[in-house]
Amino acid sequence: MTMLRTPGRRVLAGAGVLALLALTACSGDAAAEGGDGSTGRSTGGSDAAEITLWLNGTDTPQALRDYLTDTFAAENPGSTLVIEEQDWSGLVPRLQTALTSAEQTPDVVEIGNTQAPTFTYAGAFTDLTDLYEEVGGDKLLPGFVEAGSVDGSVYALPYYSGARAVFYRKDHFAAAGVEVPTTLAELGDAAVALQAANPAGVESYSGLWLPGQDWYNGIAWVFTHGGDLAVQDGDTWVGALSEPEAQEGLAEVQRIFAEGTKAPKDADSAEPWVPFNNGEAAMFSAPTWARWSIDLPECNKGVAPDDESEEATALLAEQQACNEEKTGVFPLPGLEPGTPATVFAGGSNIAIPAMSQHQELAKSLLRIMFGEEYQTMLAENGLIPANSDYASAMGDDPYATAAVDAALGAKLTPAAEKWADVEGDRILEDFFQQLASGADPATAAAQADDLITAALG
Amino acid sequence: MSLTRPDAAVPAPAVPPTGPPLPVPAATRPARRRRRLPTLGPRLLLVPALVAIAVGLGYPLVRQLVLSFQEYGLAQQFGRPAEWVGLQNYRTLLSDPYVWTVIGRSVAFCAVNAAVTMVLGGALALLLHRVARPARLVLQISLLLAWGTPVLATTTVWQWLFDSRYGVVNWVLAEGLGLEGMRGHSWLIEPLSFYLVATVIVVWMSVPFVTFSLYAALLQVPTETLEAAQLDGAGAVQRLRRVVLPMIRPVLQIVTLLQVIWDLRVFTQVHVLQRAGAPTRDTNLLGTYIWSLGGEFSMAGAMATIMLVLTLALTAVYLRSVLREEEL
Numbered sequence: 014m015t016m017l018r019t020p021g022r023r024v025l026a027g028a029g030v031l032a033l034l035a036l037t038a039c040s041g042d043a044a045a046e047g048g049d050g051s052t053g054r055s056t057g058g059s060d061a062a063e064i065t066l067w068l069n070g071t072d073t074p075q076a077l078r079d080y081l082t083d084t085f086a087a088e089n090p091g092s093t094l095v096i097e098e099q100d101w102s103g104l105v106p107r108l109q110t111a112l113t114s115a116e117q118t119p120d121v122v123e124i125g126n127t128q129a130p131t132f133t134y135a136g137a138f139t140d141l142t143d144l145y146e147e148v149g150g151d152k153l154l155p156g157f158v159e160a161g162s163v164d165g166s167v168y169a170l171p172y173y174s175g176a177r178a179v180f181y182r183k184d185h186f187a188a189a190g191v192e193v194p195t196t197l198a199e200l201g202d203a204a205v206a207l208q209a210a211n212p213a214g215v216e217s218y219s220g221l222w223l224p225g226q227d228w229y230n231g232i233a234w235v236f237t238h239g240g241d242l243a244v245q246d247g248d249t250w251v252g253a254l255s256e257p258e259a260q261e262g263l264a265e266v267q268r269i270f271a272e273g274t275k276a277p278k279d280a281d282s283a284e285p286w287v288p289f290n291n292g293e294a295a296m297f298s299a300p301t302w303a304r305w306s307i308d309l310p311e312c313n314k315g316v317a318p319d320d321e322s323e324e325a326t327a328l329l330a331e332q333q334a335c336n337e338e339k340t341g342v343f344p345l346p347g348l349e350p351g352t353p354a355t356v357f358a359g360g361s362n363i364a365i366p367a368m369s370q371h372q373e374l375a376k377s378l379l380r381i382m383f384g385e386e387y388q389t390m391l392a393e394n395g396l397i398p399a400n401s402d403y404a405s406a407m408g409d410d411p412y413a414t415a416a417v418d419a420a421l422g423a424k425l426t427p428a429a430e431k432w433a434d435v436e437g438d439r440i441l442e443d444f445f446q447q448l449a450s451g452a453d454p455a456t457a458a459a460q461a462d463d464l465i466t467a468a469l470g
Numbered sequence: 471m472s473l474t475r476p477d478a479a480v481p482a483p484a485v486p487p488t489g490p491p492l493p494v495p496a497a498t499r500p501a502r503r504r505r506r507l508p509t510l511g512p513r514l515l516l517v518p519a520l521v522a523i524a525v526g527l528g529y530p531l532v533r534q535l536v537l538s539f540q541e542y543g544l545a546q547q548f549g550r551p552a553e554w555v556g557l558q559n560y561r562t563l564l565s566d567p568y569v570w571t572v573i574g575r576s577v578a579f580c581a582v583n584a585a586v587t588m589v590l591g592g593a594l595a596l597l598l599h600r601v602a603r604p605a606r607l608v609l610q611i612s613l614l615l616a617w618g619t620p621v622l623a624t625t626t627v628w629q630w631l632f633d634s635r636y637g638v639v640n641w642v643l644a645e646g647l648g649l650e651g652m653r654g655h656s657w658l659i660e661p662l663s664f665y666l667v668a669t670v671i672v673v674w675m676s677v678p679f680v681t682f683s684l685y686a687a688l689l690q691v692p693t694e695t696l697e698a699a700q701l702d703g704a705g706a707v708q709r710l711r712r713v714v715l716p717m718i719r720p721v722l723q724i725v726t727l728l729q730v731i732w733d734l735r736v737f738t739q740v741h742v743l744q745r746a747g748a749p750t751r752d753t754n755l756l757g758t759y760i761w762s763l764g765g766e767f768s769m770a771g772a773m774a775t776i777m778l779v780l781t782l783a784l785t786a787v788y789l790r791s792v793l794r795e796e797e798l
Contacts, residue, residue, distance in 0.1 A: 109547055135544040136550065277747065439751070443752070
């Protein structure tokens with residue numbers, strides 16, 4: 014009878030599955046301890062048990078998962094680690110249910126960096142301040158530590174970060190006589206020049222693919238000019254898009270919207286490589302793993318997706334090499350030549366739910382995850398590791414270099430308790446869409462600021 | 471409430487409604503009920519259904535009501551005590567002009583969608599009734615397919631059709647009909663055309679139910695009556711208005727009632743279209759607005775209660791007449 018049942022039912026269904034999982038994952042002492050673990054109280058100590066780690070999506074490769082289960086079992090005789098993969102979509106309602114129950118909660122949980130403040134403020138996680146120095150201290154990605162901290166205590170540690178870089182068609186740049194831009198302003202010029210030249214000769218050709226709702230990319234201009242989404246004023250957060258620094262960046266974004274892109278105003282950052290592969294865009298900005306989605310028609314070898322023969326593998330490698338030869342990549346440039354822009358950081362935090370009945374074992378797992386070996390493995394798989402000391406293991410191909418450069422200056426959404434509400438209300442999608450539709454940046458920003466302030470207050 | 475009704479089953483002397491309880495109905499009604507429920511058996515048979523309703527519907531409803539009088543967010547979910555705030559949530563919501571905008575939009579959207587659905591569904595039902603068997607079969611299968619496709623799949627397909635860059639609708643308009651202005655047209659960015667697309671999807675999925683229900687009702691209309699009317703000189707329109715419609719009125723009413731309820735609480739289609747690139751704040755309806763309050767369970771609960779009251783108010787007229795029909 015009420016709309017609440019739509020999301021609610023999904024939560025309940027999720028809870029049902031979790032309950033089933035918990036039946037197999039729970040050990041005998043699960044209910045023995047009380048629920049209040051917020052002070053990181055030791056439970057169990059050397060008691061052997063089975064603990065559960067939730068990882069989201071397929072970002073963590075199987076080899077790393079195997080390493081974790083094997084190492085954990087070796088270091089904690091008698092105990093075992095079970096890794097359960099969760100889907101990113103619907104993760105928040107699932108966590109809202111699971112983390113409140115001592116029977117159903119995982120013992121270590123990965124959470125999106127923009128979701129971390131909400132759960133941290135809610136008291137969902139164990140205080141890890143004691144562990145902080147031991148697992149890396151100020152070597153850990155600072156923005157992510159901030160996202161998981163409240164009042165000087167750390168509750169959620171960084172897990173990995175992924176950064177955005179700009180992919181471009183080398184042949185289009187050459188045909189239009191455009192050089193790879195070295196500053197943010199030059200990037201805008203390049204987008205406009207490319208679109209005017211239209212080297213591909215197709216209808217609705219974009220210099221830079223920038224859809225109207227794509228605030229994940231658009232916000233980089235605000236960050237790079239020194240602006241922010243919201244700033245803390247005493248105890249309250251206020252929207253900061255009207256500040257002069259932000260306005261400078263937004264004016265540049267609006268120029269690209271007007272003259273440098275033909276991307277639809279009613280689309281978001283999903284699948285930017287589709288128009289790129291179609292030859293309808295010279296550049297797009299995306300996380301560096303987008304390299305695997307580039308599939309230019311002139312390179313395509315027509316291999317069936319399920320063909321795993323040797324011949325097919327060789328052809329696919331050839332195809333990928335061809336794609337990467339025709340495609341260049343660079344980190345979004347900053348205000349001065351040679352500096353990277355401040356882009357929006359994507360990535361995850363990792364935390365121990367306060368309700369977990371195996372706090373010591375969970376901490377033991379965190380120590381393994383923050384060890385040199387695991388951090389290096391993350392880096393080797395193209396993820397920027399939590400501890401910046403090990404980022405060099407990412408290698409020095411252009412994608413890794415672009416990723417590391419971009420990640421160094423990357424910035425997160427404000428670590429405000431209610432930031433999730435701003436995303437839930439889709440205030441920024443609406444705001445950038447208004448910019449794309451030609452709204453006055455000052456007026457639109459004032460409106461968006463009011464909404465952000467109201468949502469965060 | 472039926473005791474004072476002049477049209478109640480038992481002929482009752484006309485008395486002012488403020489008068490004392492009527493002796494006649496009071497005496498006869500229990501007797502009639504005893505005839506209907508002679509033993510305990512039928513009542514026992516009701517128990518499973520009642521338990522299911524109490525657990526499945528009653529508990530969430532009570533919880534929602536309780537929540538709406540508390541301050542209950544994520545922190546409370548994690549054990550912080552929930553504070554009672556009385557009517558604060560309702561006051562906050564009802565004093566927000568945006569909430570009234572959303573309510574207004576939802577009622578308008580519901581009225582248009584329910585009306586269009588009923589008219590189209592009714593017309594198709596009449597068509598089904600008239601055409602030859604092969605055509606009827608094709609029509610019925612098509613309707614079943616449109617109805618049986620999961621709502622998410624349907625919405626996604628329609629969303630692709632209306633895609634601004636690669637959508638078939640824009641392609642046909644621009645290439646086929648030569649409307650150059652429609653090339654790359656964004657259907658979802660203006661609230662009105664957003665609601666047009668949403669209406670197309672909602673109506674597409676609701677028409678089959680209305681058609682089948684009304685078609686079933688039409689089959690119950692005795693041909694003798696229609697023939698008699700025809701012999702008396704009634705034309706086709708007159709037969710429809712004076713004979714057919716009054717005979718299928720109960721079905722018509724209950725289908726309209728359901729349609730109004732469904733269209734008022736529409737969620738999936740609007741949510742998916744919003745995610746496809748519409749401005750969210752300008753296109754929120756009650757369902758998606760409550761969803762966006764998600765993190766604040768108490769606010770969402772209060773808004774859902776407001777919506778419940780609204781639904782009951784909008785359907786009160788129908789509910790009353792439906793209940794009356796059942797009593798007869």
